[in-house]
Amino acid sequence: MAEKLTDLDLLVTFLEIYRGGSITAAATRRGLTQPAVSGQLAKLEKELGAPLFVRGSRGVTATPRAEELARRVGPHLDQLRSALDPAPAVEGTVRIGGAAEFMTARGLPALTPLTRCGLRFEITLGLANDLLDALRSGRLDVVLSAVRPGPGFTATPLTDEEFLLVGPPLLARTVDQALLRDDPARALEHLPLVAYSDELPIIRRYWRSEFGKRPKNAVAVVVPDLRAVLAAVIAGAGVSALPRYLAEPALTAGSVELLHQPEVPPLNTLYLVTRGTPAPAVLAVAEHLVERDWGVL
Known part of the structure; x- marks a missing residue:
């Protein structure tokens, strides 16, 4: 025993x-x-x-x-x-919106313990601005947003996502390391990109933050799911900027390699967003998520 x-x-x-x-x-x-x-x-x-x-x-x-x-x-x-150590019973249905990738990898596992306390969840997956519109109109109770909302919402910082620039080993070998130290944007501009959307939101943010300019790279693949972006990168289609929590297993396995090592990792804050006076069930969910140790994202 x-x-x-x-x-x-x-x-x-x-x-x-x-x-x-x-x-x-x-x-x-x-x-x-x-x-x-x-x-x-x-x-x-x-x-x-x-x-x-x-x-x-x-x-x-x-x-x-x-x-x-x-x-x-x-x-x-x-x-x-x-x-x-059972939590107090809380009944009701809470409608939560979030990005498909984060909700699948981290959000839903974090919410699961609350289902044993009497709560039921209806999950909506989508883009932050669309989800915030649904929250504004009363179709959602909580949004986990990678975009800081404007006036009319209550936004509580939840955790920070760290972004990594990764590519398949064969493409990583084509980067001139000396040029990468002196002019990283130029050293990387021959690499095709795998993007989340035509606007390159995550990639543009990385380039602007780290290199002070927009990427000139050609775009090879556009797919609106970061898990599919990672799959395309692993297959050799191109390179991309991805959250650490998605890229880390592939880095550990050697399926992708880190292309650029910034002095300060670029971060994006994830917010827990509500509107008006939340119901007790919504407050219980918010407290549970805000107090959680999310680790490295």
Whole structure:
């Protein structure tokens, strides 16, 4: 029995590291020292016979084995936590809008524990401006928006998305590294782009932030889903700027490579947006999401 409890403790620590992207943050949340958390991780990796994280300057990066383990054990540990420390029952339906990629990868897993407290969710996927219009007209209760809304809304910063410029290994080999240091936009302008839309919103933001100019690159593929953008990049169609939470597994696997390393990573704030006086169920959802440790996005 003692060994089973120890195994469970290791998995709880693993999940804190995975979700927070940091051994230090996991130690704080678990009330343990950093060496103790590192020791638990080392023991779990030894039991599994595989590394779970790659350590870096900004924390740790999950390996494919860690991604698989988190998918398998995460929901069960969340259920166990809910059973041992149940939240007050809140009834009602909350209509939430968000980007398909973020909601699929992070939003829906974050909301799932609330379904066991009596809440029901209706999810609308789409672009931020369309979702904010739906919130304004009363068709949505909450929007998770990558665009800061104008007057008439209440916007609470939720987390920051970090964007990475990535490309397939074969295209990465064509970049002149000396020119990349001196004039990165010129060094990269021969690379075709894979974009989310014809307006190149994420790519233009990256170029403007890091290079101070618009991209001159040809556009090879336009597809309105960042997961499909990543798939096209992996297949060799071109390069793109993507949120870290989407690009990280492919970087770890070697399917894509980092093309540019900025001194300060470009960030975009994600907001939790409501309007008017939210109902109790909406307030419960907002509090749950704002207090969550989102880790590295």
